[in-house]
Amino acid sequence: MNPSKLFHDFFESEKAGGLVLVFVTAVSLVLANSPWHAGYASLWHLELAGHHLAHxxxxxxxxxxxxxxxLExxxxxxxGELSDLKKAALPIFGAMGGMLVPAGIFLLLNCGTPTQSGAGIPMATDIAFAIGILSLLGNxxxxxxxxxxxxLAVIDDLGAILVIAVCYxxxxxxxxxxxxxxxxxxxLMLNRLKINKLLPYLVGGVAMWYFMLQSGVHATITGILLAxxxxxxxxxxxxxSYRLQHFLHRPVAFVILPLFAMANTNIAFGSSEFSLDSRNSLGIVLGLVIGKPLGIVLFSYIGTYLRWCALPGDLKWKNILGAAMLGGIGFTxxxxxxxxxxxxxxVVTESKIAILVASVVSGVLGFVYLRLTTKKAA
Structure with missing residues (x-):
């Protein structure tokens, strides 16, 4: 399989998914602040087999x-891009900076407070949203x-997953x-025995999910292990692997992530005690809006300065800065x-609003900056 075709398929899927996420998030926020807000909020608290729908x-x-x-x-x-160490080095350096600097900014403001456990919040980049915004700029x-x-976003997600497994x-x-x-x-033994039927892996994955859920480690880690x-x-x-990955693209992009977005953006602003002056909110907003681009560009520059990685010939540092701004879209x-x-x-509601504010600011800044600093291809 041609890796460039795989990348194109992945990019197109994430682009469409990002635009859908923007739409459903807007709808969710409107409903949460409308006369129907009580019914909308109760929807996500419906009991199903002993747990809320949101759970x-x-x-x-x-x-x-x-x-x-x-799987991706x-x-x-x-x-793909991580199969060649020299090609992978630049986004790896960028992702490291994009995780460490935002977490450092958050801890600088929150260390020793009840909200210090939120240091992982500004470390993440939302692939679908970031690529969705990038796609609006076309050629x-x-x-x-x-x-x-x-x-960078894929590596970033891996880092977030490790943080979830270790710290939460x-x-x-x-x-x-x-x-x-x-x-x-x-x-893994079935894999080594070259058992190429999907059903045993899916059945085993469900069983692994159940016991992981009971173990205290967040059950979603099962998805990575199963992959x-x-x-x-x-x-x-x-x-x-290929067939499952391509089968999952559409339900994840058009069903699962939109449902997650709607269930978790049920935020009534009028009843919220949100304040950008709180240490937690400032840590999230500054971590995503400033820490992300600063960390990505700084660590990428250090990597190239030490000659451990190289900037692609058709890119300039202003291009990297624009992409780094979009890295501040945390969301999912x-x-x-x-x-x-x-x-x-x-504090959960306050954090969600801070994430929304930071993601919108990062998305707008990144879009406008790239629009002003790039030219249409002939």
Whole structure:
């Protein structure tokens, strides 16, 4: 399979998904602040098998989103931009800076306070939103910049997943975790035995999800583990990894992420105690709007200065800065980490509003800057 075709398919899927996310988020915010807000809020608290609808979306459906992220990451490692260390080095450096600097800014403001656990919130980049905004600029954007932003966001997601696994596990059941890891080991064995039927992996994945949920480690991590257990083969269109990845693109982009966005942007601004003056809100907004572009550009520059990576020939630093601004669109992963970091409804709502504000500001700044600094291709 031609890696450039895979990238094109991925980019087009994320572009459409990003535009849908913008629309459903706007609809959700309008409904939450309309005369129908009570009915809309109660929708997400409907009980299904002992859990609220929002819980099933956040802990269940989002596992499928993480499975897709894992499959895309696996593809990038074997065939895409991360398969060549020299090509991968620039987005890797950028992603490292885009995680460490925002987290540092947040901790500078929140260390020693009850909200310090939110340091992971400004570390994330929303692939769908960022690429959706980038796509609005059409052929002004060089392909290499699209590749850079996509690879950076995929690495960023991996970093966010590691942060979730390590930092947001409050209590641990070693028995359930051991059973989940044992199932993962069995799935890896099926992979090694070249069992290329999808059903055993999906059945094992559901069982692994259940025991991971009982273990205290966030169950969505199961999606990443399952992705790397499913045989990749040579990555052609007949491989089960390829078929599953392309099957999941549309339901994730047009069903799962929109449902997640709507369930978690049910925010009534009039009743909120939100203030940009709070340490938590400032940490999130400054981390995403300033920390993200600063970290991405600074670490990318250090990497090129040390000659550990190189800037593609058709790109200039002003292009990297524009993409780095779009990296400040946190949204999906930032909201997801918020739900893990905080328990109180008021601080969760405050964090969500800060994420929305920062994401809108980053998206607008990135779009306007790239519009002014790039020219249409002839």
């Amino acid at each position: 099933w979306i956040n802990d269940g459906l989002m596992t499928i989103f993480f499975l897709l992220i894992g 990451l696996e593809r990038e490692i074997y065939q 002004r954007i060089p392909l290499s910049l699209k590749v850079f932003l996509t690879a 596990t409050s209590s641990l059941s070693f028995l359930n975790l051991s059973i989940a890891l044992l199932i993962f080991g069995l799935l 790397f257990a499913i045989p990749f083969g040579d990555g052609n269109e007949d491989s089960i 992963m930032s909201i997801f980490i918020t739900l893990l970091a905080f328990d109180g409804e008021s």
